Amino acid sequence: MTTSLDPAVETVVPKPSRLSGGAASVLAAIRSFRSSSGTLPIGLGLLGFLVLTSLVSLIWTPYPPTATATGLFSSAPSAAHWFGTDAVGSDVFSRTISAGRTDVFYTVTAVAIALVIGSAWGAVAGFFGGWFETVTLRLLEVVQAFPALLMALLVISILGPGTFNVILVVAIIPLPDFVRLARAEVLTKKTWQFAEAARLVGNRPLVVLFKHLMPNSWRPLLAYASISAAWVCGNIAALGFIGVGIQPDAVEWGSMIARGESDVVAGAWWEALFPGLGVLVLAIGFQLVGDGIAARNRGEQR
């Protein structure tokens, strides 16, 4: 969604300062912060919690996450096994917190790749226009005609499983959105006064684009990056669940759910519940952070 603000107005409005203007404006600032980005601290809290459990799993888990027969097979949660055990007797708690490392790392890496490449691509297309832009838009149409997960499956089935391939594939899915978003941002802002000024003093086009335009466009992109991270971690889990993701039986939430699937149908709910909650917390955390950043962006534009 592009902003409909008059560019001239935007450039002369000073940044809202929380220190000047007395108690009333401080109060207003606090109120606007709370109403517009109340989701941000909750989201950061959830993500922080996952990072913490992942770090803890580096130095301590009740049982080694890959060890089998640590207790009875498919036993329900108990004092010895907080989240129960799975079909081969691995400790579900140890695996769930260790798997957080894989899923969080894959998600962040994939989104970072999509964000950087997609934004640069879209920015260049929007800034220079011409045949590059036309080809880009046509290409995006073709790529987006594939339902996302199907495309991931196709590419994975060809490239084969593996860490690098999984990250690559889940990064390709949101990439077109970043291209579109960055293009739209640059298209709107390249006519604004600060961009014209940067051009008029003799900067080269690429300098104008990456030193002046992009720094003014990164916040909507960042908000979208966080929201798309919620989808990305779902896709990583889905690939793991189908068994074409990382190595089969990897310590990863989707693969854990797959391993538990047949037992779950027979009643061993704990084998799928806890890794699924991991995906849920990660996805909701990113979603809330994204919503929070987007709300703050809107709040400051108003």
Place this chain on the structure above:
Amino acid sequence: MAVEISAPPPHSLRGIAVPKVVNVIVRRVLGAILVIWGVVTLTFLLTRVFGGDPVNLFAPPSATAADRELIRERLGLADPIPVQYVDYLRDVIHGNLGTSYLTLRPVTADLLSRVPATAELATYALIFGVTLGVSVGVLSAVFEGSIFDRATRVFTSAGLALPQFWVALMLIVIFFDQLHVLPGPTGRMPIGMQPPPTVTGFYLIDSIITGHLSTFWPALRQLILPVLVLGYGVASPLARGARTSMILALKADYVRTARALGLSRSRTWFVYAFRNAILPVMTMFAGTVAWVFSGTVLIEGVFGWPGVGQYALNALENSDFPAIQGFVLYASILYVIIYQLLDIAYTFADPRIRS
């Protein structure tokens, strides 16, 4: 977007000049063909150029180089890539998607035999999801800030974040394992039960029109959980979109005018504001349809549903390239057609675009 909507909503289809209609449709069809050609080419490049050597799937380890050449010849893989590409295009145009390495049947026949199962599931899921999503979104906009609105927000946030296959498994745990009220994941019919005679391929409809009413209830019970899961996934983004769009519409000048002129609250909300609010939501439908088709791959796997998605999953697990290619092609052609139809529908539904 909807902020600038100020025209009163009631309108009819009269007044469309025919050449304009034809023009729009021709442009859309050409655009669709271009995109499908792009998809075909991309699939070809991915599987033939970057993909592994399918000969490995057929040749035993003891095969000599001559044997391998023979297999390559039989598969039509000995020609140069451009020749293969032209052959492939010609086959696709004739509806020939090759022979599955796994079932040894034509991929087209395999897919067609499995379409009804997926279509039945997807149709009910879309109807359920769109109805639920739009009505929940509109109501939470009308009652913005209420408890209903907040509860909806939690419901849709979870719907956007939850992995569907996991929701499916948890529902099986609750309704099959714990409560024993719904059947387990055994596909379209309980184990050992015959489906109704095929007329449309939709079990519910077939059981009514052929008079096999005894199969209606079991088939319906099999459908409940997968439809619920897919529909929930459809409803969540739509509810979000409908809410945003409806809030904007409710704040528009014409709504205030209509109220000031004495129209009832419900008429203003559900006729005037709703008709304007629903247009931007309609553009989301195409994405929703694509989403359902992605979703069926995993959901059919979980519920043992003998549809196209499960076929694709089997093909993936066994490197059955013709079947994978065929499935991707089928899914994207379907998607492009639906997308274009919706786009045309959108053009006609919105008087501002039409004129």
